[in-house]
Amino acid sequence: xxxxxxxxxxxxxxxxxxxxxxxxxxxxxxxxxxxxxxxxxxxxxxxxxxxxxxxxxxxxxxxxxxxxxxxxxxxxxxxxxxxxxxxxxxxxxxxxxxxxxxxxxxxxxxxxxxxxxxxxxxxxxxxxxxxxxxxxxxxxxxxxxxxxxxxxxxxxxxxxxxxxxxxxxxxxxxxxxxxxxxxxxxxxxxxxxxxxxxxxxxxxxxxxxxxxxxxxxxxxxxxxxxxxxxxxxxxxxxxxxxxxxxxxxxxxxxxxxxxxxxxxxxxxxxxxxxxxxxxxxxxxxxxxxxxxxxxxxxxxxxxxxxxxxxxxxxxxxxxxxxxxxxxxxxxxxxxxxxxxxxxxxxxxxxxxxxxxxxxxxxxxxxxxxxxxxxxxxxxxxxxxxxxxxxxxxxxxxxxxxxxxxxxxxxxxxxxxxxxxxxxxxxxxxxxxxxxxxxxxxxxxxxxxxxxxxxxxxxxxxxxxxxxxxxxxxxxxxxxxxxxxxxxxxxxxxxxxxxxxxxxxxxxxxxxxxxxxxxxxxxxxxxxxxxxxxxxxxxxxxxxxxxxxxxxxxxxxxxxxxxxxxxxxxxxxxxxxxxxxxxxxxxxxxxxxxxxxxxxxxxxxxxxxxxxxxxxxxxxxxxxxxxxxxxxxxxxxxxxxxxxxxxxxxxxxxxxxxxxxxxxxxxxxxxxxxxxxxxxxxxxxxxxxxxxxxxxxxxxxxxxxxxxxxxxxxxxxxxxxxxxxxxxxxxxxxxxxxxxxxxxxxxxxxxxxxxxxxxxxxxxxxxxxxxxxxxxxxxxxxxxxxxxxxxxxxxxxxxxxxxxxxxxxxxxxxxxxxxxxxxxxxxxxxxxxxxxxxxxxxxxxxxxxxxxxxxxxxxxxxxxxxx
Amino acid sequence: xxxxxxxxxxxxxxxxxxxxxxxxxxxxxxxxxxxxxxxxxxxxxxxxxxxxxxxxxxxxxxxxxxxxxxxxxxxxxxxxxxxxxxxxxxxxxxxxxxxxxxxxxxxxxxxxxx
Numbered sequence: 019x020x021x022x023x024x025x026x027x028x029x030x031x032x033x034x035x036x037x038x039x040x041x042x043x044x045x046x047x048x049x050x051x052x053x054x055x056x057x058x059x060x061x062x063x064x065x066x067x068x069x070x071x072x073x074x075x076x077x078x079x080x081x082x083x084x085x086x087x088x089x090x091x092x093x094x095x096x097x098x099x100x101x102x103x104x105x106x107x108x109x110x111x112x113x114x115x116x117x118x119x120x121x122x123x124x125x126x127x128x129x130x131x132x133x134x135x136x137x138x139x140x141x142x143x144x145x146x147x148x149x150x151x152x153x154x155x156x157x158x159x160x161x162x163x164x165x166x167x168x169x170x171x172x173x174x175x176x177x178x179x180x181x182x183x184x185x186x187x188x189x190x191x192x193x194x195x196x197x198x199x200x201x202x203x204x205x206x207x208x209x210x211x212x213x214x215x216x217x218x219x220x221x222x223x224x225x226x227x228x229x230x231x232x233x234x235x236x237x238x239x240x241x242x243x244x245x246x247x248x249x250x251x252x253x254x255x256x257x258x259x260x261x262x263x264x265x266x267x268x269x270x271x272x273x274x275x276x277x278x279x280x281x282x283x284x285x286x287x288x289x290x291x292x293x294x295x296x297x298x299x300x301x302x303x304x305x306x307x308x309x310x311x312x313x314x315x316x317x318x319x320x321x322x323x324x325x326x327x328x329x330x331x332x333x334x335x336x337x338x339x340x341x342x343x344x345x346x347x348x349x350x351x352x353x354x355x356x357x358x359x360x361x362x363x364x365x366x367x368x369x370x371x372x373x374x375x376x377x378x379x380x381x382x383x384x385x386x387x388x389x390x391x392x393x394x395x396x397x398x399x400x401x402x403x404x405x406x407x408x409x410x411x412x413x414x415x416x417x418x419x420x421x422x423x424x425x426x427x428x429x430x431x432x433x434x435x436x437x438x439x440x441x442x443x444x445x446x447x448x449x450x451x452x453x454x455x456x457x458x459x460x461x462x463x464x465x466x467x468x469x470x471x472x473x474x475x476x477x478x479x480x481x482x483x484x485x486x487x488x489x490x491x492x493x494x495x496x497x498x499x500x501x502x503x504x505x506x507x508x509x510x511x512x513x514x515x516x517x518x519x520x521x522x523x524x525x526x527x528x529x530x531x532x533x534x535x536x537x538x539x540x541x542x543x544x545x546x547x548x549x550x551x552x553x554x555x556x557x558x559x560x561x562x563x564x565x566x567x568x569x570x571x572x573x574x575x576x577x578x579x580x581x582x583x584x585x586x587x588x589x590x591x592x593x594x595x596x597x598x599x600x601x602x603x604x605x606x607x608x609x610x611x612x613x614x615x616x617x618x619x620x621x622x623x624x625x626x627x628x629x630x631x632x633x634x635x636x637x638x639x640x641x642x643x644x645x646x647x648x649x650x651x652x653x654x655x656x657x658x659x660x661x662x663x664x665x666x667x668x669x670x671x672x673x674x675x676x677x678x679x680x681x682x683x684x685x686x687x688x689x690x691x692x693x694x695x696x697x698x699x700x701x702x703x704x705x706x707x708x709x710x711x712x713x714x715x716x717x718x719x720x721x722x723x724x725x726x727x728x729x730x731x732x733x734x735x736x737x738x739x740x741x742x743x744x745x746x747x748x749x750x751x752x753x754x755x756x757x758x759x760x761x762x763x764x765x766x767x768x769x770x771x772x773x774x775x776x777x778x779x780x781x782x783x784x785x786x787x788x789x790x791x792x793x794x795x796x797x798x799x800x801x802x803x804x805x806x807x808x809x810x811x812x813x814x815x816x817x818x819x820x821x822x823x824x825x826x827x828x829x830x831x832x833x834x835x836x837x838x839x840x841x842x843x844x845x846x847x848x849x850x851x852x853x854x855x856x857x858x859x860x861x862x863x864x865x866x867x868x869x870x871x872x873x874x875x876x877x878x879x880x881x882x883x884x
Numbered sequence: 885x886x887x888x889x890x891x892x893x894x895x896x897x898x899x900x901x902x903x904x905x906x907x908x909x910x911x912x913x914x915x916x917x918x919x920x921x922x923x924x925x926x927x928x929x930x931x932x933x934x935x936x937x938x939x940x941x942x943x944x945x946x947x948x949x950x951x952x953x954x955x956x957x958x959x960x961x962x963x964x965x966x967x968x969x970x971x972x973x974x975x976x977x978x979x980x981x982x983x984x985x986x987x988x989x990x991x992x993x994x995x996x997x998x
């Protein structure tokens with residue numbers, strides 16, 4: 019191997035390690051501990067290297083004060099504890115983006131013992147920019163040259179020895195996805211630890227800026243303390259760059275900082291006047307030249323002229339005409355598989371949930387004739403609330419797994435590319451696609467993982483806009499109410515109504531996003547849509563399952579904690595204050611009238627002991643089960659099977675259930691049936707009366723003066739109120755409220771339809787409810803997630819109040835207009851749809867086409883001037 | 885292609901030819917003659933798909949500029965415009981070996997030479 023030629027751009031030199039590094043390192047050495055930062059660009063496979071090094075021993079938190087994931091993991095080796103901290107994926111270490119600031123602050127404040135720089139071997143040149151910057155900060159660096167397999171497949175040959183020699187640091191080839199290179203990396207870390215003295219490494223030279231850097235360095239040296247705590251050369255370069263955070267640091271940490279900054283500004287101007295370029299451009303160009311030089315030295319490309327696979331695929335998939343069809347096909351497939359197959363799976367898992375529910379029910383105090391103990395009611399309420407949500411787990415898992423496939427394969431970035439123009443028109447970002455899809459674009463999703471996924475959006479304004487509008491999507495829990503209302507009021511136009519709901523929520527969400535981003539979010543920081551399209555990868559099973567598992571687990575955790583806790587509160591609001599003693603007595607008196615009949619009927623028979631208490635309750639339960647089983651049994655054979663089963667189980671009193679030809683038993687059975695029916699009836703009345711006079715019931719009635727403009731009566735109000743914790747509650751509450759006719763075994767749909775007709779409720783009323791529900795504030799679990807993601811109570815509160823106001827306004831408008839022109843609900847639906855569609859088209863076309871700002875005469879960057 | 889309607893000024897014909905051209909040629913970053921940007925172009929946003937150009941300078945400042953520089957849009961770097969999205973915006977570019985997407989707004993901040 020020939021010794022590498024000396025690089026023109028950078029000279030190797032001994033570097034001064036800031037004393038603070040040494041101090042901390044010494045302390046850690048005593049504790050037999052080592053902290054290692056993991057830095058690298060997005061898409062360099064940083065997380066695979068992280069997983070490879072730390073295994074399952076990981077911990078995810080936020081960096082202090084910001085919602086940027088801080089992943090850390092630990093591995094132990096011969097008593098040495100190595101903590102790996104995953105820095106945010108960044109291209110650079112400037113102060114322009116939150117991620118970069120976070121990564122930089124970590125390096126400065128935690129002063130890791132070493133930094134592993136994960137470098138994408140297929141993107142060596144561009145990756146080196148970051149490597150230079152880390153070296154400049156004075157850390158011992160180990161380069162993990164990742165994706166060596168992909169590089170080899172592309173025909174890239176990288177001379178590792180030369181690369182290592184050029185950079186002056188260790189270079190370890192790795193294939194993170196296959197877990198290769200782990201031992202070598204760990205070896206190098208051990209060596210770095212043993213090495214004492216200043217860290218070696220390439221020190222980049224900035225050509226004609228160098229004299230200026232020296233000047234600033236000399237000034238910095240004179241400031242007490244600073245030199246001991248920060249890498250001086252790095253700080254000098256940053257100051258010449260005009261880096262905001264570095265300037266703030268100087269003002270904060272050093273006496274006489276203001277003078278220094280004034281001097282630096284003067285020098286910057288001097289340099290500009292002299293060279294015709296601003297220092298930061300010289301810095302970038304020097305880095306670029308040095309990187310190009312190193313690549314030319316170390317990489318030989320044997321693939322001349324071969325089109326990369328990714329590009330070949332994109333020629334078809336991103337073809338201007340064909341792209342939307344591929345996109346639709348992909349989204350259709352995701353929903354088809356997750357909803358249809360997921361539903362199949364829920365058929366298998368539902369019995370498990372029922373089994374658990376029954377298990378818990380048997381542990382709770384047993385029911386009474388009329389007034390079940392509160393502990394039982396509450397226990398079952400919580401279990402039912404949770405299991406309604408847990409029932410979706412199979413669907414979510416499949417949905418999340420498929421979305422993970424889209425992400426890992428690289429297609430998700432392409433979706434953002436295709437749709438960015440649409441989203442941009444509404445003030446959002448191409449990367450808002452994923453949160454919207456997760457939240458349920460067509461139907462079925464959940465806003466909790468949706469809101470969580472907004473982390474990937476680099477643009478703060480778009481991110482908040484997405485957080486605030488993703489809950490408008492049709493999450494799984496909204497569907498039952500929609501389907502109920504459609505079946506009752508739009509039965510003749512079912513598919514149109516479904517289409518309306520599925521698409522109008524997207525239009526509304528986009529319009530609201532536009533409204534918000536051009537008003538309250540106007541002043542927020544935005545970021546350009548500059549995105550790297552990663553090469554296509556075949557997703558790994560492990561990666562997909564891990565991502566899907568993570569997101570599902572977040573969902574389960576929310577359900578298990580927040581929703582269960584909130585269910586208790588809602589229960590109280592729906593039950594308290596409860597019936598007074600007088601009413602209770604009245605109900606019991608009513609039941610006793612029938613019970614006396616049954617008591618007389620069984621007097622003197624073998625069943626006398628069943629007249630009251632627990633035996634009576636279990637008899638009534640057996641009776642109800644028997645009636646139900648008989649009603650469900652089809653054909654004489656099935657009937658016989660049912661009878662045999664019950665005969666075996668309830669030997670003692672089977673004749674009461676099925677008297678056969680025994681006349682006396684038939685009489686007793688009739689009395690029992692009368693008792694059972696009357697009990698059911700009374701219990702329903704009690705439920706309704708309790709709900710009517712509960713806090714929610716009262717509140718629902720109290721706000722009728724406001725909601726009447728939208729056509730909501732108090733029952734609708736109560737149903738909508740109770741769905742705040744979880745939207746599926748709406749249908750359950752309506753079930754309690756619409757009781758009449760329940761004894762004729764009518765379904766809820768029929769009962770509601772009959773009563774609605776009687777009270778003059780029209781499809782127009784239903785449309786108003788649907789629209790309000792589409793704009794409904796996020797459920798409690800989502801609210802918690804919004805709090806976590808925005809880190810602000812103000813925005814969290816806004817996310818609740820704003821949709822209520824907006825929803826009421828929209829529903830009232832639609833209802834009042836429809837009423838004024840006596841339009842039917844279906845017509846009004848059409849009118850509303852067309853209006854939103856036109857509005858969306860107009861707004862969306864106008865929004866993205868902001869004219870470019872006027873040309874600023876900045877410094878010329880033409881190559882001749884360098 | 886139908887997305888060119890917003891960019892008239894008589895360049896529609898040329899870009900179509902360039903688009904057809906690229907499919908038959910082997911994949912080269914930017915070497916052939918004939919696939920360079922028309923002389924009239926001076927902003928990256930106006931370079932038709934299939935054509936190549938050289939970055940002259942950035943008009944933008946701050947975060948956008950930094951991000952573009954990080955991605956390799958440095959002066960004198962060669963860039964090939966690969967395609968536009970279905971609605972005409974954003975565009976996909978090839979810089980060095982990196983595939984990058986940009987909105988026209990940002991691309992209009994970059995001056996290029998043919």
